[in-house]
Amino acid sequence: MYPNDGFRELGREECLRLLATVPVGRIVYTRKALPAVLPVNFRLDHDGAVVLRTAAASESARAVDGAVVAFEADAVNAVAQAGWSVVVTGRAEVVTDEAERQRLEGIGLCSWVPAPEEVFVRIEPDLVTGRELLAGRTLYGLHLSA
Known part of the structure; x- marks a missing residue:
């Protein structure tokens, strides 16, 4: 990152x-x-792992199981031109341990599209990076205009 950017x-x-x-x-x-890239709802587990819940038969569950993936989330204020973005990179695994599945049932994560058989996907946070936009266009004395 460059200074004063x-x-x-x-x-x-x-x-x-x-x-x-x-x-x-x-x-x-x-x-x-x-x-x-697929938008998903998620929860963070106690150790910082990202947890998703999806249909067991979904293409995405099969594609990510055992693969290194990235997960990104952000919050943006378009009017103020400010916000933040965080990226978690790590290995995704479908949770197969029954005790772990039962524990994850308690974190309040529901699938957007309920399916007869659902799985939890856990992304281990090997690399966690983020940045915040501090001042938007006002940083350089520019005014917001349409």
Whole structure:
């Protein structure tokens, strides 16, 4: 990051704190050798892992199981031209341990589209990065205009 570019790098703990404040993010994975992005609802687990819940038969559950993925979430104020973005990169795994599945049932995560058989997908946070836009266009004395 360049000095005075209007962004502030966020530390890991601040990134995880911000992630916990929004309900929707995007998982980035590979589908047929091409990048794919899917909006999803999620929860953070106690150790900072990102947890998703989806249909067991979904293409995305099969595609991400055992793969390294990225997960991004943000909050943006378009009028003020300010906000933040956090990216978690790590290995995604479908949770198969029954005790762990039962524990995850208690975190309050529901699938947007309920299915007869659902799975939890857990993304281990190997790399957590983020940045905050500090001042938007007002940083350089520019005024917002339509």
